[in-house]
Amino acid sequence: MRNLFDQSIQKQKEEHEEVEFSDGVSEVELRLFLKGNEVEDSGDVFVEADGTSLIIKLKSSGSVTTLLETNHLYDKIKPAETIWYIDEDQLVINLKKYDPELKWPDIMETWESLAVGVVPILKGSSLYIVGESTKINQKVAKELAVGLGYTPLNTSELLEAYGNQSIDSWVIAEGGDSVAEAEGAILESLSSHVRAVVATLGGQHGAASKDDKWRHLYSGFTIWLSQSDTDDEDSTKEEARMQIKDGSKAYTNADVVVKLGGWDPDLSQTVAQACLSAIKRLILSDKKLPGKKSLYIRLGCRGDWPNIKPPGWDPSSGAVPQET
Structure with a gap:
């Protein structure tokens, strides 16, 4: 499976206690301890910032050392407004936030920073994990629930407890449509x-595989874990785009899609990290979405997502009530 995240900063922070990070109102500050490296000239310091990337290099004793490098800052910055200076034995970097209202838990987007930073912007909205594999849905949902501090739920367990039989036995006895109806x-x-993360049934027996069963899935943010046969990132993105465009699967109703180029249970946290990154970008593109989800629930999850109709709308008639 492709690892989508550059972990260079995190590794350096773990190996050396040389980085301090602080979040301000409109900017973030990074302090790097130079550990005895003398800076004789400002030209010996190289700071390159561009959108969501940051490279910091230091020339000392005739050699150039990369202090920090990442392509995954926690959010976008205004590179033209980046400033830096030397404060005794520290190199101080100030980065201007693109979105001053967003709280940065850390300098870069990692599992730990996302788990902290996504909670407040979700505003209590639940997550629903859909996709072709029940086991993958459950594994990733559990990782997400633990990271966010949400309640982990999975419909497979709830169905088997309700029916007092396994899903396979249920399908044999009553058919897949019965299972989908119950889910x-x-x-x-x-x-x-x-504040729940719900793992749904995978495959053709799951409710999420059927367009007419999405009415209540729209109450939370849905993440489609889509398994892919492509082996490069560009092809994977194109595959996802085409599937969403043609709507060939009910899973394309999901709010975001995370493509899996294979599956390894040991990398479930990496997949969960990709899920949180996608959800974060979605919400930051429209900060009203969590409130809109809440309104959708309060009006009874009538199936009118994303174009929510006024109170009194009858889903069966499709008619919009006239204002008086």
Whole structure:
């Protein structure tokens, strides 16, 4: 599986206690201890910032050392407003936030910073994990729940407890449509829950695989874990774009899609990190989305997402009530 995240800063921070980070109102500050390296001239310091990337290099004793390098700052910055200076034995870098309202838990986007930073912008909204594999959905959902401090739930366990039989036995006895119908009822009961991560059934027997069962999935943010046969990032992105465009699967109703080029249970946290990164970008592109999800729930999850109709709208008629 492709690891989408450059961990260079995190590794350096773990190996050397030489980096201090602080978040301000409109800027973030990074302090790097020079550890005895003398800076004789300002030209010996190289700071390159561009959107969400940062490279810091230091020339000392005739050689150039890379102090920090990442392509994954926590959020976008205004590179033209980057300033730096030497404060005794520290190199101080000030980065101007693109979004001054966003709190940065750390300088870069990591599992730890996302787990902290996504919670406040979700505003209590639950997450629903959909996709072709029940096991993958459950594994990633558990990682997300632990990281966010949310309640972990999975519809497979709830269905088997309700039916007092395994999913496979249920399908044999009553058919896949019966299972999907029952899962739809469970999703309805969970739709009013907050701060939960729900793993749904994968495959053709799951409610998420059927367009007419998405009414209550829209109550939270849905993440489609899509398995892919492509082996490079550009092809994977194109595949996701085409699937969403043609709507060939009900999973394309999801708010975000995370492509998996294979599956390794040991990398479930990496997948969970990709999920949080995608959700963060989605919400920051429209900060009203969590509130809109909340309104959708309060009006009864009537199936009118994303174009929420006024109170009194009858889903069965499709008619919009006239204002008086």
